[in-house]
Amino acid sequence: MKKPFVAGNWKMNTDSHSSVALVKEIVSGCSNIAGHNVDVALFPPFVYLQAASKALSSSDISLGAQDIFYEQKGAFTGEISPAMLKDIGCSYCLCGHSERRHVIGEDDELVNNKVVAAINGGLLPILCVGELLEQRETSQTQEVISRQINAGLAGLNDQMISAVTIAYEPVWAIGTGHTATPQQAQEVHAMIRELVGRIYEKELAQQIRIQYGGSAKPANAAQLMAQPDIDGLLVGGASLKAEDFLAIICAAA
Numbered sequence: 001m002k003k004p005f006v007a008g009n010w011k012m013n014t015d016s017h018s019s020v021a022l023v024k025e026i027v028s029g030c031s032n033i034a035g036h037n038v039d040v041a042l043f044p045p046f047v048y049l050q051a052a053s054k055a056l057s058s059s060d061i062s063l064g065a066q067d068i069f070y071e072q073k074g075a076f077t078g079e080i081s082p083a084m085l086k087d088i089g090c091s092y093c094l095c096g097h098s099e100r101r102h103v104i105g106e107d108d109e110l111v112n113n114k115v116v117a118a119i120n121g122g123l124l125p126i127l128c129v130g131e132l133l134e135q136r137e138t139s140q141t142q143e144v145i146s147r148q149i150n151a152g153l154a155g156l157n158d159q160m161i162s163a164v165t166i167a168y169e170p171v172w173a174i175g176t177g178h179t180a181t182p183q184q185a186q187e188v189h190a191m192i193r194e195l196v197g198r199i200y201e202k203e204l205a206q207q208i209r210i211q212y213g214g215s216a217k218p219a220n221a222a223q224l225m226a227q228p229d230i231d232g233l234l235v236g237g238a239s240l241k242a243e244d245f246l247a248i249i250c251a252a253a
């Protein structure tokens with residue numbers, strides 16, 4: 001059985017004081033979770049990563065960045081490379097979060113470049129995919145997800161795919177309070193696993209962890225996690241309150 005994986009995406013929230021305080025509350029809460037049968041990662045804003053890294057140093061919670069650039073160094077004003085993130089203690093990075101796709105305008109090719117660069121730079125990418133509400137309502141979910149998965153994983157060999165986590169995050173569920181039902185989420189997760197199985201060995205498709213994201217909270221975490229193809233949760237809003245995030249981690253563990 002795969003170890004569940006719960007990640008907290010803080011987006012553009014917290015400040016220098018509250019980010020460290022939140023890390024400390026989560027570290028202390030996690031130490032009380034029996035069995036520790038869960039991987040946990042936190043994704044604070046870039047500017048608080050180093051302080052968060054220090055606060056996480058004696059825990060087994062991992063650190064991740066919300067985005068990366070696809071080059072390792074050079075004249076790319078304002079960008080942050082995989083090497084820099086590794087240097088300050090990051091293990092993970094998000095690639096293609098829906099806010100980057102739909103607010104900033106990242107396309108599939110850029111997202112793929114980031115996934116490849118993350119792996120080559122020694123980071124573990126979480127490839128985020130998800131359909132818009134109008135795409136779901138016009139029966140385009142399968143087409144959109146297939147395109148994002150095929151493009152996002154382009155050029156990855158068997159060894160590289162083992163570094164990847166996929167997050168299915170229906171855009172209509174992110175930050176809206178409208179969580180996908182466990183059945184809706186399971187249906188797409190099973191489809192993603194099948195898609196991965198068409199590109200790679202079936203065993204690799206079985207092993208890859210697929211998180212659900214989109215208004216996950218303590219009240220729905222256990223039901224979502226009970227689905228056979230949901231291996232973890234990518235949590236936005238509810239990860240900003242230690243009590244809620246810890247309850248989600250407990251539900252997943």
Ligand code: PEP
Pocket residue numbers: 009011169173174175176177213214215216234235236237238
């Ligand atoms: C996210 O940011 O990836 C997310 C799922 O947000 P929320 O949990 O707030 O919907």
